[in-house]
Amino acid sequence: MDKIGVGLVGCGVMGTALAASCNKLEHAHILAVSDVRQDIADKAAAELNARAFTDYHDMLALSEIDAVLVAVPGFLHRAPAVSAAQAGKHVFCEKPMAVSLEDCDAIMGACDEAERKLMIGQVCRFHGVHGRVKQLVLDGHIGQPTCMVVRRLGGGWSGEWVQHWRMERAKSGGTLMEVNAHEIDFMRWVCGDVKSVSARGAQYIDSQTDFEDIMLLNLEFVNGAIGHHQSSNASAIGEYGGRLDGTEGSIHFPAIWGERAGIHYGRFGEKPQFIPAADIVVEEPVIAELRAFVDAIKHNTAPPVTGHDGRAVVEIALAAYRSAQTGESVALPMGKV
Numbered sequence: 001m002d003k004i005g006v007g008l009v010g011c012g013v014m015g016t017a018l019a020a021s022c023n024k025l026e027h028a029h030i031l032a033v034s035d036v037r038q039d040i041a042d043k044a045a046a047e048l049n050a051r052a053f054t055d056y057h058d059m060l061a062l063s064e065i066d067a068v069l070v071a072v073p074g075f076l077h078r079a080p081a082v083s084a085a086q087a088g089k090h091v092f093c094e095k096p097m098a099v100s101l102e103d104c105d106a107i108m109g110a111c112d113e114a115e116r117k118l119m120i121g122q123v124c125r126f127h128g129v130h131g132r133v134k135q136l137v138l139d140g141h142i143g144q145p146t147c148m149v150v151r152r153l154g155g156g157w158s159g160e161w162v163q164h165w166r167m168e169r170a171k172s173g174g175t176l177m178e179v180n181a182h183e184i185d186f187m188r189w190v191c192g193d194v195k196s197v198s199a200r201g202a203q204y205i206d207s208q209t210d211f212e213d214i215m216l217l218n219l220e221f222v223n224g225a226i227g228h229h230q231s232s233n234a235s236a237i238g239e240y241g242g243r244l245d246g247t248e249g250s251i252h253f254p255a256i257w258g259e260r261a262g263i264h265y266g267r268f269g270e271k272p273q274f275i276p277a278a279d280i281v282v283e284e285p286v287i288a289e290l291r292a293f294v295d296a297i298k299h300n301t302a303p304p305v306t307g308h309d310g311r312a313v314v315e316i317a318l319a320a321y322r323s324a325q326t327g328e329s330v331a332l333p334m335g336k337v
């Protein structure tokens with residue numbers, strides 16, 4: 001396998017970004033795209049010099065396609081991901097992996113059964129600040145994590161993000177899956193598996209959706225650390241940052257991107273050091289995640305973000321919704337949802 005032949009399902013905002021990034025890799029190229037809308041499939045195909053399909057099953061019949069990128073809305077991930085695996089293709093599935101655990105299990109089951117790679121597009125693992133926070137922990141700068149706080153606050157949905165499906169929790173997974181799949185994954189990546197979730201939230205000002213626009217989550221990790229995530233789509237002044245305390249030191253990332261972006265870190269009794277985000281040079285994250293997927297296929301290794309990781313994010317978000325509804329803390333693993 002010299003160059004991996006790739007097919008795209010869903011030629012929207014993210015699908016076209018993935019496809020353009022895929023074509024920047026030396027060892028992969030987009031050969032075909034599919035979208036239920038002929039005009040959208042044709043436009044993407046013309047831009048990518050690829051074949052266009054309106055039914056992804058026809059695309060999956062092409063023997064030169066080795067791998068498929070699934071970039072349809074979250075509630076639709078299951079069918080193309082399962083069909084792709086059954087057709088012998090490796091699967092890269094956008095976040096959230098799905099909006100139900102049943103769908104996550106079906107995708108993982110199909111990929112396991114067909115012995116195909118499955119990677120979930122939790123792209124923040126490839127961003128500079130997120131990646132350096134994780135590395136500082138791995139390098140022992142703060143000892144064992146004790147408490148992680150991440151805030152991601154924005155002013156609501158606008159522009160190209162206002163699609164019908166995104167406004168319904170049953171289709172997008174609500175803010176916790178459609179946006180905060182990234183922050184939930186980040187916290188779990190750094191602190192490990194979660195054993196209980198307690199959450200509160202409500203729909204305060206955003207009447208475009210049928211879900212909460214502000215939520216506060218408290219997480220208890222298996223290793224004893226605790227975490228707090230503030231999710232908002234109802235904040236006039238946005239913010240994306242947080243901090244991580246450990247047994248020997250702390251990491252403070254006041255902003256993940258923008259002018260103030262960077263990381264302060266230090267041990268007890270020492271003057272903290274500062275790394276400006278601009279000094280953390282990484283490959284463009286979407287290219288980097290696809291490179292990791294292609295490398296896993298070429299070298300027959302495990303992808304860095306597995307189906308298990310994607311499913312864990314969905315489970316934490318579902319637990320938070322249940323907790324906000326019942327007022328009770330939810331222990332993981334969850335029972336049938």
Ligand SMILES: NC(=O)c1ccc[n+]([C@@H]2O[C@H](COP(=O)([O-])OP(=O)(O)OC[C@H]3O[C@@H](n4cnc5c(N)ncnc54)[C@H](O)[C@@H]3O)[C@@H](O)[C@H]2O)c1
Pocket residue numbers: 009010011012013014015034035036037040054056071072073074076094095096121123163178
């Ligand atoms: N990683 C990120 O930062 C990031 C950013 C944006 C979106 N996403 C994710 O990417 C996915 C898609 O989001 P988007 O913003 O690109 O959505 P979008 O609405 O822009 O595009 C979805 C496309 O899928 C097509 N489609 C629907 N059903 C189909 C089917 N059965 N077969 C083929 N095509 C079909 C639609 O016609 C549309 O063109 C979601 O899971 C979303 O959460 C990830």
